[in-house]
Amino acid sequence: MTPTLKTKILEVCDKKIAAKGENVGISFYAFFKNKNDDPELLMEAAEWWIRTHQLDHFEKAVKIKALVQAGR
Template structure:
């Protein structure tokens, strides 16, 4: 995953945690303003989320943020 997208994911997670607390969950769609804006990046994130890490549709933002920080 490219660094720009990794930083975007961390920013969105931080915003969600700040607004709704550490138990807030999100799906990978939360990182995109419009699901069709950049389908290549959307598919890259979906591949990382679903195939690589076998995450549930909704995961805790804090977990995703830590995975991005640790570059898993």
């Protein structure tokens, strides 16, 4: 995972958790604006989320944050 994606995921997870609590769910689309302004990063996130970890569409933000922090 590139440092750019790692930073983006951690920032978004922290914001979502702070705003909605530890049970908030997110999808990998949460890391991007509605406009696809960075297709390479979007594909990297999709690959990590879907192929590498075979995660459901929505997962708990705390789970995603823990995976990223563990370097998985």
